[in-house]
Amino acid sequence: MVFRGPRGKENTLQSDYRRFLNSTCWDVALSEDLEAGKNYARHLRTMRFPRPSYLSPAVVSAEESQLLLFFNESRSLMLGPTDEEVLAHFIMRIAFSDAFDTTNPVLQAVFALASLQLHGSLKSFRYKRLVMSSVKEPTDWIDEKTLLQNLTSMMLLYHHELSLESNSKGSWVTFLCAVKRIINTSPGTQKLVRQENSVFLDWIFYHEALAEFTVRHWAVPYEGCGYVPIPRSPNADNEIGSKKRANIGCTTDVLQLTVYACTQAVVAKSSAKNYANIATEQAEMLERQICRAVGDYGPIHDHSAAPADRNAMVLDLHRLACLIYVNRAVRRVAGTEFHHRRLVREGILLLTRMATCQNAWPLFIIACEAVNEDQRLALLDVFEKSLQERRRRSSHIHFIQHIAQAVWNQHDLNPENPVDYLTILDAVIGGLPFMPPFA
Incomplete structure (x- = not known):
């Protein structure tokens, strides 16, 4: 009109x-x-822009075109909880680096991941087998393109295993260990340390670091995959303590301190040593930076700042969980200290504000600290709403809730004679029949 x-x-x-x-x-x-x-x-730095869609080349069949379309439209279901848009764009660029090379293992891994979601594990196995047969021999790993394809395809198969609804859930560790072995032994790894590969390197480091938590509490001592996770992104040193981190939903300093705390959870297990005696200078610096980012009154009480978006809340959630875990695993606090309870309160408030959470590790760490009915009911509500999110990966939330409740049970069954935090974590996580993923 x-x-x-x-x-x-x-x-x-x-x-x-x-x-x-x-x-x-x-x-x-x-x-x-x-x-x-x-x-x-x-x-500043908040403008979002559309990324080009990748059109399938003529050599891709109608079925595979459908799989590509599903991958692009449902990437959060397969690549979450990291920032799947930037990551998916990188993956598709590698998959179509040679548009007519249908043996590209990255392209086949994309098909495997999408086929698993659409058709189940039986049909996806065909693509998974093609990936395994396409991965080049170690003698070719010095070539940058081949190395990048091998690492990316193995990471996609790692995500494939994370999504399996079966008793073989622990098989994800096989592919993550393959990634760790390749990236730590290949002479061509240093060639990958470039700005355009930052999201890829951060992606690997995120899953390496959080797998360290599983390793330390499910299988101690752990043999066969002992490479210590290290940040390789060229942005890592510049962005420590930064308020912004779009690539992986978690700052590098949090992951570095988490890896350190996991190591100390083993080293200091038999004796409650003073934190100052066992902390390295770098770990203390990382903790101070994370504390500054959280603030004196917690992230959600900073009324002077602009309203936080979900990405900012996820960053703060990881920071709070990291500080809580450091208190427990390294400082060996009892959990009743005012400073510690404040971190827990802030974490629970942040989770209730988010309503849903697919980030398994911070959700688990904070949930384990719930001591009263109100806190536990609030967290159960978060678990329930998270399970109902069909557009994002949520299959892992069920067992995260189960083991968090198992930790609650141990606290409730021993109110007069509290058991050590690490002892409970080792026993409960170790009680699972498979290595649980916390990423």
Whole structure:
């Protein structure tokens, strides 16, 4: 409908509407702040832009085209909880580095992952087998392209195993260990340390670091895959303590300190040593940076800051969980200290504000600290809502809830004679028949 009034009104009205063509909410919010003379700092580095869709080449069948379409549209179901958009774009670029090479293991791994979600493990096994046969021999790993394809395809098969609904859940460790072995022994690894590969390197480090938690509490001592996770991204040193981290949903300093704490959970298991005697200078520096990022009053009580988006809340959730775990595994606190309870309270409040959470490790660490009915009911509500999220990976939430409740049971059954935190964690996690993933 066109408004017809005095001469010139129609053109003016159409001009007003035309201003909003191709405008996003980011453009409008920035415009309002600039017009009002406000500080535009909150808009820095926040612009999102569409990434090109990858069209399947002519050699891909109709079935495989459907799998590619599903992968692009449902990446959060397969690659979460990391920032799946940036990661999926990187993966597709590697998959189509040679558009007519259908033996590319990355492309076959994408098919395997999508086929598992659409058709089940039986049909996806065909693509999984093709990946395994396409991965080049170790003699070729010095070639950068081959190395990148091998690592990416193994990481995708790792995600494939994480998604399996069967008793073979623990098979994910086989593929993650293959990735660790390749990246730690290949002479070509250093060639990958470039800006354009940052999301890929961060992706590996995130899963390496959180797998360390499983390793330390499910199988101690652990043999066969003992490479210590290290950050390889060229951004790692510059972004420690940074408020922004879009690639993996977790800052590098949190992952580094978590790896350190996991190591100390084993080293210091038999004696409650003073934290100052066993902490390295780097670990203390990392902890101070994380504490500064959390703030004196917690992340959700900073009313002066702009409203936090979900990515920012996920970053803070990892920070809180890391500090809680360091207190427990390294400092050996009893859990009743005011500073510790404040971290727990902030973590539970943050989870209730998020409503759902697919990040297994921080969810588990914070859930284990719930001591009263109100806290536990709040967390059970988060678990329930998370399980109902069909567009995101949630199959792992059920067993995370189960083992968190098993930890609660141990606390409730020994109220007069509390058992050590690490002893309970080792016993409960070790009680599972498979190596549980916490990523």
